[in-house]
Amino acid sequence: MKPTDFSKYLTDFLTRYMPGEIGASSNTIASYKDTFILFLIFSKDRKAIPANKLTLNLITQGLIVEFLEWIETERKCSAATRNVRLAALNSFFRYLQYQNPENLLEWQRILSIPVKKTEKPTIKYLTLDGIKLLLQEPDQSKPSGRRDLALLSLMYDSGARVQEIIDLSPSMIRLEEPCTIKLIGKGNKARIVPLMESQIELLKRYMIEQKLMDPSANMYPLFSNNKKEKLTRAGVNYILGKYAKQARIKNPALIPEKLSCHCLRHSKAMHLLQSGVNLVYIRDILGHTSVQVTEIYARTDSKMKREAIEKAYTKVTPEETPVWLVNDDLLNWLKSF
Numbered sequence: 001m002k003p004t005d006f007s008k009y010l011t012d013f014l015t016r017y018m019p020g021e022i023g024a025s026s027n028t029i030a031s032y033k034d035t036f037i038l039f040l041i042f043s044k045d046r047k048a049i050p051a052n053k054l055t056l057n058l059i060t061q062g063l064i065v066e067f068l069e070w071i072e073t074e075r076k077c078s079a080a081t082r083n084v085r086l087a088a089l090n091s092f093f094r095y096l097q098y099q100n101p102e103n104l105l106e107w108q109r110i111l112s113i114p115v116k117k118t119e120k121p122t123i124k125y126l127t128l129d130g131i132k133l134l135l136q137e138p139d140q141s142k143p144s145g146r147r148d149l150a151l152l153s154l155m156y157d158s159g160a161r162v163q164e165i166i167d168l169s170p171s172m173i174r175l176e177e178p179c180t181i182k183l184i185g186k187g188n189k190a191r192i193v194p195l196m197e198s199q200i201e202l203l204k205r206y207m208i209e210q211k212l213m214d215p216s217a218n219m220y221p222l223f224s225n226n227k228k229e230k231l232t233r234a235g236v237n238y239i240l241g242k243y244a245k246q247a248r249i250k251n252p253a254l255i256p257e258k259l260s261c262h263c264l265r266h267s268k269a270m271h272l273l274q275s276g277v278n279l280v281y282i283r284d285i286l287g288h289t290s291v292q293v294t295e296i297y298a299r300t301d302s303k304m305k306r307e308a309i310e311k312a313y314t315k316v317t318p319e320e321t322p323v324w325l326v327n328d329d330l331l332n333w334l335k336s337f
Helices: 005-021 026-047 061-073 079-099 101-111 128-135 143-158 162-166 197-209 233-250 261-274 279-286 291-300 302-312 328-335
Strands: 180-184 190-194
Touching (some): 005 026, 005 079, 026 061, 026 079, 061 079, 061 101, 079 101, 128 143, 128 233, 128 261, 143 162, 143 180, 143 197, 143 233, 162 233, 162 261, 190 279, 233 261, 279 291
Antiparallel strands (some): 180 190
């Protein structure tokens, strides 16, 4: 079977261009790959064009628009997810502008497809009491409970993304003073986050129990399942969901109905902000590219806004009540209109 030009360019894009030329992370490549898997499913199911028949001359702006509409209507995806898929497609067609300039006009028409406006969701985070309640739930008499406590407390204390926690190995933990953790974030960017002594003690106990302090275990997953395999996103979300459900029964006011791993990251950022930590330091801990991204936490915290206003407030209204307010005859006259 002769390969199509689409398959040739797509393979080169995912296996050479993205990891080699632009240094995209494995997570970004996996996300882009998912987009093109969906595109091939759409082409086969809705357009009767199987993968081995899909060529570049069949791909038009109209086809891409139909694909994006199919994502939202048939697969019930949000506008935000639709925009993520469009971003993956745009990256591919920007690449094609230089690799296949014969169809440059069509690639630029595709690149002109606008991003949909989406509502910015409010940041959900737990209070300190909510975090304490959640971390009381793992059963420390069981190895799985001790692992889960180490996992959830580290995720909160480091402000790590779920994938950053999954990708951790013992070699990325510095147990000597100053204690730190190395996190590999988006775009394979590494950052060093300090860890507190209580967190290190918890990690030490866990790592000794799991024999992760041995030099031979340096590159093992820091957190693994019963088969000693690296945890998945679904696995970490299941662990959090299990303890969130237990904690919610005890105090539903502290634990919201929907609690994601990212909520722990938001919680850490908000608690640092409320403690007076500079936004620049919070940016570095979270691994944001710009402090402007981090400023969303300052805009979210209504308590800090109120305290700032109260601190700066100067009373400018007169102390005495206006005469007309205590003049019953005048008030009755005004009300009669």
